């Protein structure tokens with residue numbers, strides 16, 4: 001009874017939420033004023049109703065045209081794969097000496113343990129002999145201090161991948177790195193249940209494999225084609241922006257389209273995580289993953305990345321880069 005009443009109130013208020021949403025879109029477009037959480041919720045609601053069409057519309061309104069002409073055969077092939085399947089896998093993107101260098105640098109950073117059974121916000125240095133949860137997570141504000149990360153985010157090849165897949169000038173919207181470990185049950189908070197991401201109207205995620213990944217140490221899984229408009233059926237969308245179980249997914253997708261990425265260290269997976277995906281629960285070993293996220297705008301729910309003044313100065317030396325690094329504060 002109470003639930004029905006809340007639903008009815010929400011329906012009555014929806015036209016007002018839409019008005020606020022359009023006003024905030026205009027404010028972002030012309031004055032770069034960031035939106036409220038209410039408008040972010042409306043963006044998600046529109047996605048659930050339209051199946052993705054609304055995101056395309058918002059993206060087209062807010063994007064900045066690419067500064068480069070990217071008609072290159074290799075990039076065209078990547079784009080074809082990305083648009084058709086929702087991902088592209090590039091093997092040997094990083095050399096083993098580069099991944100070793102990254103791991104050496106990351107070991108000096110503090111992070112925190114994370115998962116359904118733990119609520120730890122106290123940062124500490126990672127200790128492989130004291131595993132406390134499913135996930136050990138490094139924050140963007142810390143990762144950006146590493147020389148290796150600064151080098152990667154300035155890399156023109158990576159920026160061209162983001163430009164090509166987004167179809168516009170990219171904005172670095174997030175970066176993350178985490179260790180994963182075995183558990184008894186799939187962990188909801190650690191994204192081991194099926195879900196789609198939705199932080200902004202359009203984005204691309206670049207997953208860098210820092211260790212080999214096989215079927216036992218938690219391969220990433222993605223449903224081919226589910227990134228497209230209406231790629232997630234309404235029966236699943238109507239459950240809202242939530243985690244889903246295997247049984248629900250198996251009703252709608254064929255086994256052939258559920259792709260498990262077993263990758264070698266140094267591989268790069270470029271993914272449109274608007275499609276359904278999850279990290280498979282680990283049976284043994286560990287997995288270390290680094291992730292860069294580029295978006296076509298900061299509309300939605302994108303957290304600022306806080307960096308030291310010198311880092312901003314260093315990254316913004318080239319004027320064109322100021323747009324890309326506008327989320328670094």
Ligand SMILES: [Fe+2]
Nearest residue numbers: 191196197273
């Ligand atoms: Fe995700």
